[in-house]
Amino acid sequence: MSGTERHQWWKEAVVYQVYPSSFLDTTGSGWGDIKGITSKVDYLKDLGVDIVWVSPIYKSPQADMGYDIADYKAIDPIYGTLEDVDDLISELKRRGMKLMMDLVVNHTSDQHNWFLESASSLDNPKRGWYIWKKPKRDASGKPLPPNNWAQILGDANSAWTYDKRTDEYYLSLFTPNQPDLNWENPAVRAAVHDLMDFWLARGVCGYRMDVINLISKVQTFPDAEPMNGPDVKYHPGRKYYVNGPRLHEWLQAMNKEVLSKYGAITVGEMPGVSDIDEVLRSVGTNNHELNMIFIFDIVDIDNEAGKVKMTLGSWTVKDLRRILNKWQRAMIERDGWNSVFVENHDNPRSVSRYTDDSDEFREYGAKLLALMQTTLSGTLYVYQGEELGMRNVPEDWDPDVDYKDIEALNFWKTSKALYGNDPEKLAFARKILHRKARDNARTPVQWNSGPNAGFCPEGVKPWMRVIEDYKEINAELQQKMDRNSGMSVWQFWRRGLAHRKEHKDVFIYGDFHLVGSDNEEVFAYIRTGETGGTWLVVLNFTGKDVQWEIPSDTKIDGWTVGNYTDGKPSRSTSGSVVLRAWEGLLGKCS
Numbered sequence: 001m002s003g004t005e006r007h008q009w010w011k012e013a014v015v016y017q018v019y020p021s022s023f024l025d026t027t028g029s030g031w032g033d034i035k036g037i038t039s040k041v042d043y044l045k046d047l048g049v050d051i052v053w054v055s056p057i058y059k060s061p062q063a064d065m066g067y068d069i070a071d072y073k074a075i076d077p078i079y080g081t082l083e084d085v086d087d088l089i090s091e092l093k094r095r096g097m098k099l100m101m102d103l104v105v106n107h108t109s110d111q112h113n114w115f116l117e118s119a120s121s122l123d124n125p126k127r128g129w130y131i132w133k134k135p136k137r138d139a140s141g142k143p144l145p146p147n148n149w150a151q152i153l154g155d156a157n158s159a160w161t162y163d164k165r166t167d168e169y170y171l172s173l174f175t176p177n178q179p180d181l182n183w184e185n186p187a188v189r190a191a192v193h194d195l196m197d198f199w200l201a202r203g204v205c206g207y208r209m210d211v212i213n214l215i216s217k218v219q220t221f222p223d224a225e226p227m228n229g230p231d232v233k234y235h236p237g238r239k240y241y242v243n244g245p246r247l248h249e250w251l252q253a254m255n256k257e258v259l260s261k262y263g264a265i266t267v268g269e270m271p272g273v274s275d276i277d278e279v280l281r282s283v284g285t286n287n288h289e290l291n292m293i294f295i296f297d298i299v300d301i302d303n304e305a306g307k308v309k310m311t312l313g314s315w316t317v318k319d320l321r322r323i324l325n326k327w328q329r330a331m332i333e334r335d336g337w338n339s340v341f342v343e344n345h346d347n348p349r350s351v352s353r354y355t356d357d358s359d360e361f362r363e364y365g366a367k368l369l370a371l372m373q374t375t376l377s378g379t380l381y382v383y384q385g386e387e388l389g390m391r392n393v394p395e396d397w398d399p400d401v402d403y404k405d406i407e408a409l410n411f412w413k414t415s416k417a418l419y420g421n422d423p424e425k426l427a428f429a430r431k432i433l434h435r436k437a438r439d440n441a442r443t444p445v446q447w448n449s450g451p452n453a454g455f456c457p458e459g460v461k462p463w464m465r466v467i468e469d470y471k472e473i474n475a476e477l478q479q480k481m482d483r484n485s486g487m488s489v490w491q492f493w494r495r496g497l498a499h500r501k502e503h504k505d506v507f508i509y510g511d512f513h514l515v516g517s518d519n520e521e522v523f524a525y526i527r528t529g530e531t532g533g534t535w536l537v538v539l540n541f542t543g544k545d546v547q548w549e550i551p552s553d554t555k556i557d558g559w560t561v562g563n564y565t566d567g568k569p570s571r572s573t574s575g576s577v578v579l580r581a582w583e584g585l586l587g588k589c590s
Helices: 034-039 041-047 082-094 113-118 186-202 247-257 276-283 317-334 350-354 361-375 406-419 423-436 475-480 489-502
Strands: 013-018 049-055 071-075 098-103 154-158 160-163 168-171 206-209 265-269 292-294 379-383 511-514 521-527 534-541 546-550 555-562 576-579 584-589
Touching: 013 489, 034 041, 034 082, 041 082, 041 489, 071 082, 071 186, 082 098, 082 186, 154 317, 154 406, 168 489, 186 247, 247 276, 265 379, 276 292, 276 317, 317 511, 317 521, 350 361, 361 534, 361 584, 379 489, 406 423, 475 489, 489 555, 521 546, 534 546, 534 576
Parallel strands: 013 049, 013 379, 049 098, 098 206, 206 265, 265 292
Antiparallel strands: 160 168, 511 521, 521 534, 534 584, 546 576, 555 584
8 A cells, every 4th residue: 555545544543432321420310421521522632532432322221221222313311412412523623533423233222213113013114124033833832933043142042032912023132122123124224324424424433333243144044053052042143143144245335325425434343253354354445344343352362262251261471462463463464454452341341351450460450451552553442441440340249239231130140040059150150240241341430539439429329339449540640640659550541642643653554573482471572663663562461570581683772661660661671671560661672
């Protein structure tokens, strides 16, 4: 590619994800709102953010926290109004920033007018807007689901929901409240294009596309293989709806008919896809589909092999190195583009997941992850609270009281039914819940040391419990920290983002190569730019001291950044260097 084709604004942008219900409440409802986002635009600008991506704020019954949309062109009153969105867009624009929306079009709410019409009768004109199938029958004539696919947010349940009025089932991969749209119907595709155009014309810069790779299903709807065991009713049907047969046709049409007219930024959420060739069909420059996708290999690293999310598997630094090298090299060599992220609203806090969130090591671990992400190639995504090093919820939180997410509640309900008489297995299920629940990322942002961490006014009960460590971990405190107290996680992120932009030739567009031995403890790599020189990143992903041999062909002029010091680290530049627990170093090479 030429320099002009290679350098794009959306590649260089820093995207900050806002989960609106947990961001900031300005109305005293205990629920975050759009005006809360607008009030923090200067905070985000100061951090180094270019694009604010807001998770769904559309009208919704909130069965799945807004991912069940009842009206794509209306704002849910709990968040505000269309005028509030216009004001947010305007305030961002004044600061040279942009707004990105969440596009959720694999499914709607069961309260959307489209579905209410579709479910009203067999011959309604919108019947074909959703996926309806006649039931199977048991010996007594009782209706049974058309196949054995499991629900994604509760795999003990069927992905099909029975409608007694019309005596048919509708496909609802996530929950019964989220019926899947029938993308085979051209009227559905036209309606999606129309709602996309509505928001782009209003001034949003693009979309994060929710589970966009599930929109095309194999039309014979065969049974899934019994991955969950022979005695289990329902099984993952991913083989028949992940990157289905018409996905790329429909993404190309979306790009041609809508996105290309606005020069929009697009990132597709595509779970279950790890094949390089298949990913590049979506993000290859000449394929005209999406700018990038979220590749889930990193956030699936601790899943039990071949199993779904709510499991606990082991991982090593070798796994991390293999995954990141695979995707960094693939996009460089084959003209695609990466997203860089380790947190979002569907995954636990990164400092708890990949490092050590104890009081002794939390800051070092959070800074280690910041150093890694700000030196990898791709568009960088930061999730709210990640810039503060916010933790997972405490282990002693009661799943029946303090957890709110439908996936967590379904998992815990099933676990109690299965293991109610087996305390050991139930305790392990609770351990999984604590480690993997989406609730971990959805606690209110900790703004200050005041009541409710500044998320909502004193005397108001927040929709979700605030983590009790907010007096020590909050934005106000971290922004004010000085040389005497040391650089905070927030300040480390701000410096890292500025350094990334200053040296974009290296860290955004540059080459990437692993260095050092393939050991179990250190992840090290070289970044090289056409004009910005060569830089070495060394990351100790263990809680112990590690002696790392500096490769003889790597000439370090000096270490410029470390997560144990505010200034330049005074460490050995040849021979070997002893890395402390969770220590990361960035060095300039000759």
